[in-house]
Amino acid sequence: MKFAVDLHVCQNMGQCSFSAPEVFALDDDGKLSFRNEASDEYVSPELADDAADSAQTAAALCPMGAIRID
């Protein structure tokens, strides 16, 4: 399982970093730490089971609906 974040939709609200801190982290500027790795959409590497569960929770809680589970 992987997750993808639509970086045009994400508003850096940070909810995902609270619900799944092992998967989502904010940098010193308050933006997702992987934002510099992609301009349109960030796609994660394959996730271990625990991280996949956390990513699913974060996707459900993201207020912008920016996280997609693949």
Ligand code: SF4
């Ligand atoms: S919760 Fe959603 S909108 Fe907020 S930083 Fe995470 S992906 Fe972006």
